[in-house]
Amino acid sequence: MAVKIPFRRDLEFAYGQVAEIAPGVRRVIAENPSPFTLYGTGTYILGTGKVAVIDPGPADSVHIAALIDGLQGETISHILVTHTHMDHSPGCRLLQEHTDAKTHAYGPHGAGKLEQGVPVEEGGDMDFQPDVLVRHGDVIENASWSVECVYTPGHTSNHTCFRLSEGKALFTGDHVMGWSTSIISPPDGDMGAYLDSLQLLLERDDAVYWPTHGPCIDNPKPFVEAFIEHRRERERQILECIREQVYRIRDMVPRMYTELPEFMYPAAARSVLAAIEYLVAQGTLAVEGELQLDSDYRLA
Numbered sequence: 001m002a003v004k005i006p007f008r009r010d011l012e013f014a015y016g017q018v019a020e021i022a023p024g025v026r027r028v029i030a031e032n033p034s035p036f037t038l039y040g041t042g043t044y045i046l047g048t049g050k051v052a053v054i055d056p057g058p059a060d061s062v063h064i065a066a067l068i069d070g071l072q073g074e075t076i077s078h079i080l081v082t083h084t085h086m087d088h089s090p091g092c093r094l095l096q097e098h099t100d101a102k103t104h105a106y107g108p109h110g111a112g113k114l115e116q117g118v119p120v121e122e123g124g125d126m127d128f129q130p131d132v133l134v135r136h137g138d139v140i141e142n143a144s145w146s147v148e149c150v151y152t153p154g155h156t157s158n159h160t161c162f163r164l165s166e167g168k169a170l171f172t173g174d175h176v177m178g179w180s181t182s183i184i185s186p187p188d189g190d191m192g193a194y195l196d197s198l199q200l201l202l203e204r205d206d207a208v209y210w211p212t213h214g215p216c217i218d219n220p221k222p223f224v225e226a227f228i229e230h231r232r233e234r235e236r237q238i239l240e241c242i243r244e245q246v247y248r249i250r251d252m253v254p255r256m257y258t259e260l261p262e263f264m265y266p267a268a269a270r271s272v273l274a275a276i277e278y279l280v281a282q283g284t285l286a287v288e289g290e291l292q293l294d295s296d297y298r299l300a
C-alpha cells in the first residue's frame, strides 16, 4: 500500500511582485518554473526596515530587480542561503551589486561532504562562497527579526533551514516541500543524512514551514512522517526488485516509479542510487565494485 503524502500545490501569486504572506514575512517568486521548482524560486524577505533575504534564487536580473523594487526605502542587512543549487544561490552575486549585505550559509557547494573527505563534483553553484559561515544553532538577528540556523544536510551536504522566532516559522529550502519529495542525488546528496534531518524536524516545535518552492505547510509533522515512510517504502521496493532478480537501477526505476513521466527517470535513478548507498552503508545490500548507477546490487 503506497504511502499517501498530503501534497499541496495551490499558490496565489504574481511573478515579480513582493507580497506579504505572514506577519513580518514577504515573498517574491522568480519566473523559473520547472518540474523541480514548481512555479519557481520563492525568495523570502524577513522583517521590515532592515531585512533579511533568504535564497536570492537563480542569476535572474529581472527577479533581482523586482526584489530591489519591492524594498525601496528599506535596507537588506543579511542574505541567507539554504543551499547551493542553481535555483537558490547564484542570485546572490547580482543582489550584492545593490547591497553591502553579506551572504550567510553553511559553506560552499559540497561543504558537508568535503568535511568528511568525500570529493564532490556534482552540479550545483560552484562559484558561491559564503561571506559568513553558519553552524547549527547559530542565531542571526536584527532589530525586526531573529533567525536560528538549523543544519539539515541530505538534499545537499550544506543544506540549512532558518527558523524565524516570530510565528515559529521554519524556512525549509528544498529539505521539506509541500508539493514534492526532495531529490537526493549522490555524491553530495545523502539519504542517511536526509533521514536524520527529517527526524530532527520531528523533534522540533516549528509551527509552519515555508519551502523555497510552492505553498507553506501549516501542519508540518504529518508531512515529515509521510516523507520518512515514503523513503522506507522505496527501500522495500528496492529489496523486492532484487529478490525478483532486478539488480540494476535502470531496471528498477520503471518498476518503482510507475506514475513518473519517462523524462524524469534520470532524477529518479539518482534517488534510487541514494537509497541503495544508504542500504549498503546499513549492511543490507552489497555491491561488487563501485557504488554507481550501472552496478549490480545484491542482498548482503
Ligand SMILES: [Zn+2]
Pocket: 083, 085, 155, 174
Ligand atoms: Zn535544491
